[in-house]
Amino acid sequence: MTRIFSGVKPTGHLTLGNYLGAVRRWVAVDQHAAEALFCVVDLHALTVDHDPARVRRLSRQAASLLLAAGLDPDVCTVFVQSQVDEHARLAYVLECVATDGEMRRMIQYKEKSARERARGGSVRLSLLTYPVLMAADILAYGADEVPVGDDQAQHVELTRDLAVRFNQRYGHTFVVPKAVHPQVGARVMSLQDPGSKMGKSDGDAAAGIVYLLDEPEVVRKKVMRAVTDSGHEVEYDRDAKPGVANLLDILAACTGREPAALAEDYHSYGVLKKDTAEAVVEELRPLRVRHAELCADPGYVDGVLRAGAERARGLARPRVDAAYRAIGLLPAG
Ligand code: TYM
Numbered sequence: 001m002t003r004i005f006s007g008v009k010p011t012g013h014l015t016l017g018n019y020l021g022a023v024r025r026w027v028a029v030d031q032h033a034a035e036a037l038f039c040v041v042d043l044h045a046l047t048v049d050h051d052p053a054r055v056r057r058l059s060r061q062a063a064s065l066l067l068a069a070g071l072d073p074d075v076c077t078v079f080v081q082s083q084v085d086e087h088a089r090l091a092y093v094l095e096c097v098a099t100d101g102e103m104r105r106m107i108q109y110k111e112k113s114a115r116e117r118a119r120g121g122s123v124r125l126s127l128l129t130y131p132v133l134m135a136a137d138i139l140a141y142g143a144d145e146v147p148v149g150d151d152q153a154q155h156v157e158l159t160r161d162l163a164v165r166f167n168q169r170y171g172h173t174f175v176v177p178k179a180v181h182p183q184v185g186a187r188v189m190s191l192q193d194p195g196s197k198m199g200k201s202d203g204d205a206a207a208g209i210v211y212l213l214d215e216p217e218v219v220r221k222k223v224m225r226a227v228t229d230s231g232h233e234v235e236y237d238r239d240a241k242p243g244v245a246n247l248l249d250i251l252a253a254c255t256g257r258e259p260a261a262l263a264e265d266y267h268s269y270g271v272l273k274k275d276t277a278e279a280v281v282e283e284l285r286p287l288r289v290r291h292a293e294l295c296a297d298p299g300y301v302d303g304v305l306r307a308g309a310e311r312a313r314g315l316a317r318p319r320v321d322a323a324y325r326a327i328g329l330l331p332a333g
Pocket of ligand 1: 005006008009010016017018019020021022023044133137146147149150151152155185186187188189197198199
């Protein structure tokens with residue numbers, strides 16, 4: 001049976017990009033199609049400056065949002081990464097297989113470390129080794145498929161390389177996984193800067209980011225103020241009209257239609273924005289309602305995570321043990 005693993009990092013509030021690029025597909029397709037695990041990858045949130053209490057809050061919120069979006073703990077496994085030791089345990093072994101050069105070539109590392117240095121800050125070593133921990137997340141479970149947005153493609157590619165290398169050197173241990181991207185919504189761009197991804201970071205960029213828990217009025221305002229392109233024609237052209245194309249992509253993802261076909265229905269940017277805003281508000285409405293219910297019952301969420309971690313541990317342990325043996329470590333007990 002196919003096994004699926006994916007995760008979301010609690011570095012900020014979850015966004016429309018996370019939802020359309022990943023979570024929505026986990027709910028609609030992945031959890032039913034395979035043995036599936038979905039993880040709040042909190043160890044990854046420690047690779048940048050953070051407030052410990054906020055990471056804890058965001059981890060619980062991310063887990064609640066995954067359940068609110070429709071992940072069903074009776075059908076799939078939802079858990080928090082740090083509650084399952086196997087991730088960190090395997091990451092070290094994979095660090096002994098990965099190379100320094102390979103890590104430094106990662107686009108996200110280059111971008112994030114340059115930003116950090118420009119701010120005069122120092123770069124945590126864990127930011128460099130982050131993709132190895134991500135590889136461990138995936139390989140520990142023998143996942144065949146990793147449903148993610150486009151921005152994670154390079155990390156999954158690295159995961160494949162590490163799996164193949166480990167298997168060649170030390171004997172077959174890991175399944176070689178592949179990334180799976182949604183047809184529409186794999187790269188939702190910022191509403192204020194359609195040249196860059198809609199990320200989770202707060203602050204100046206917040207006007208361009210729709211958060212899943214934004215009030216409907218806030219969503220409408222953000223979409224209505226989206227930066228569009230010169231001219232008046234509504235055309236689906238990502239290079240010439242990135243702002244309009246982004247709105248069409250979002251509207252398409254929410255309505256199940258093709259962006260290029262949608263473009264033909266619109267003759268003004270204003271109407272396109274209005275319909276996109278309403279479509280997003282409607283798409284997120286059930287999730288907001290369910291999230292509010294779950295917030296009233298934190299014991300339920302904790303129980304789901306406890307059971308999820310236990311199940312995940314049981315699945316990961318034998319493969320990580322096998323990797324330890326294969327690479328030359330003395331078995332315990
Ligand atoms: P993260 O937390 O940045 O994002 C979670 C998922 O959302 C997708 N995504 C987007 N998709 C479309 N448009 C966007 N603007 C957008 N922003 C985010 C991401 O591609 C991702 O699928 N390194 C990962 C977390 C991770 C992971 C893993 C994922 C850790 N271990 C193992 C899969 C498997 C990350 O930072 O995702």
